[in-house]
Amino acid sequence: MRKRILLLEGIHPGAKTRLEAAGFSVETEKGGFEGEKLIARANGFHAIGIRSKTKLTVEVLNKLPELEVIGCFCIGTDQVALDHANEIGLPVFNAPYSNTRSVAELMMSEMVALSRQLADRTMQMHKGVWRKSAVGSNEIRGKTVGIVGYGHIGTQVSVLAEAFGLHVLYYDIVKKLPMGNARPCESLHELLGRSDFVTLHVPDTPLTRGMMGEAELRAMKKGAYLLNASRGKVVDIPKLAELLKSHHIAGAALDVFPAEPASNDQPFVSEVQELENVILTPHVGGSTEEAQEAIGQEVSESFVRFFNSGATTGVVNFPRLDVADPREFPRIVNIHKNVPGVLSAVNSIVSEVGANIVAQNLATDSRLGYLIMDLGVADQAALNAVADKIGKLKTSIRTWVLNQSV
Ligand code: NAI
Numbered sequence: 441m442r443k444r445i446l447l448l449e450g451i452h453p454g455a456k457t458r459l460e461a462a463g464f465s466v467e468t469e470k471g472g473f474e475g476e477k478l479i480a481r482a483n484g485f486h487a488i489g490i491r492s493k494t495k496l497t498v499e500v501l502n503k504l505p506e507l508e509v510i511g512c513f514c515i516g517t518d519q520v521a522l523d524h525a526n527e528i529g530l531p532v533f534n535a536p537y538s539n540t541r542s543v544a545e546l547m548m549s550e551m552v553a554l555s556r557q558l559a560d561r562t563m564q565m566h567k568g569v570w571r572k573s574a575v576g577s578n579e580i581r582g583k584t585v586g587i588v589g590y591g592h593i594g595t596q597v598s599v600l601a602e603a604f605g606l607h608v609l610y611y612d613i614v615k616k617l618p619m620g621n622a623r624p625c626e627s628l629h630e631l632l633g634r635s636d637f638v639t640l641h642v643p644d645t646p647l648t649r650g651m652m653g654e655a656e657l658r659a660m661k662k663g664a665y666l667l668n669a670s671r672g673k674v675v676d677i678p679k680l681a682e683l684l685k686s687h688h689i690a691g692a693a694l695d696v697f698p699a700e701p702a703s704n705d706q707p708f709v710s711e712v713q714e715l716e717n718v719i720l721t722p723h724v725g726g727s728t729e730e731a732q733e734a735i736g737q738e739v740s741e742s743f744v745r746f747f748n749s750g751a752t753t754g755v756v757n758f759p760r761l762d763v764a765d766p767r768e769f770p771r772i773v774n775i776h777k778n779v780p781g782v783l784s785a786v787n788s789i790v791s792e793v794g795a796n797i798v799a800q801n802l803a804t805d806s807r808l809g810y811l812i813m814d815l816g817v818a819d820q821a822a823l824n825a826v827a828d829k830i831g832k833l834k835t836s837i838r839t840w841v842l843n844q845s846v
Contacts, residue, residue, distance in 0.1 A: 758810065
């Protein structure tokens with residue numbers, strides 16, 4: 441049977457194209473649904489693709505028994521009851537890295553804009569003020585950028601920054617291989633004291649919350665610039681405002697804030713409003729059409745891989761298994777409760793019918809076990825018998841067969 445996939449909330453059309461090319465039946469909706477309406481619309485689909493508005497709650501998930509996989513065509517996954525999805529054997533995929541390049545490009549443009557006070561100049565021009573001067577305007581070539589968090593975005597910034605002629609320093613809690621001529625710093629304070637631009641690309645963790653507090657902001661070179669497109673709570677905004685007013689920090693570009701309006705209808709309030717040489721953007725670092733398209737491709741690929749091979753590469757709430765598509769042999773996939781004795785029960789069933797385990801992959805988390813097994817079996821009846829018996833084990837949550845023909 442062809443798998444049926446429902447894509448909600450105007451997911452990029454490239455996703456439908458990709459999924460149809462892979463042989464799935466796809467329906468799309470421009471908007472989202474809630475509660476009973478969502479259940480009625482999604483009923484009978486094997487996969488659902490959502491963005492940030494559709495709430496897949498415990499109640500909704502319990503009423504969608506055909507559902508096998510969820511795709512969040514965005515970064516965040518808070519809109520899904522992740523723990524419950526795990527408990528009932530539903531993998532959830534997202535697209536955390538599709539907008540990496542978009543953020544990195546924005547950072548580069550903002551370094552130039554801060555160095556040339558572009559935000560202030562353009563505001564003045566719109567108000568009829570002509571202020572032609574070179575004072576305080578600089579090229580970024582030959583300056584030093586300090587990248588805090590040398591992950592997907594940090595390393596992209598590193599590459600682009602070198603192409604602009606900047607010297608690159610970075611600091612990460614994990615030892616990272618430098619790109620090009622970038623140099624690691626032993627400590628955050630070392631980086632802060634040596635950088636003309638400090639750009640933050642860390643995740644939101646207990647360690648990073650408040651990471652740029654008063655001491656760190658004061659440790660920045662006088663006249664340096666701060667850029668933050670990571671998470672709002674990383675920077676102490678009231679302290680930053682003080683140091684901008686005293687001109688210890690020469691400017692800032694902020695895309696994320698400790699408290700962000702929940703929708704475009706709500707006002708934005710911050711201590712840094714109206715300050716000189718401060719660029720403020722509404723969390724749009726990763727919001728480009730290219731990123732939307734890439735998100736569509738990334739999550740579609742996860743669906744295709746999952747349905748064709750059982751692979752859960754990049755899943756957020758489920759044991760990860762990165763396996764290739766089955767080729768010569770049929771494959772049994774089994775999601776089970778992670779309790780003692782499951783594997784030996786499965787292996788006894790296989791040996792009872794005289795089948796041979798060609799490949800066996802198991803990944804577990806605290807609740808679930810995820811088993812992918814390629815079998816050499818004599819005939820279809822033997823394969824069906826194995827799948828049926830494994831499916832009937834008390835520990836099994838869901839069992840299915842891929843590459844059926846023996
Ligand atoms: P990533 O996970 O690839 O990289 C994060 C890096 O930070 C890792 O190398 C990690 O080891 C490092 N790190 C963690 N804790 C640290 C600490 N205490 N000190 C120094 N380094 C530390 O993440 P990615 O994709 O590069 O994203 C970075 C940030 O950008 C995330 O907070 C993400 O939410 C945000 N983001 C913002 C967007 C926007 O629209 N403004 C769009 C995309 C991501």
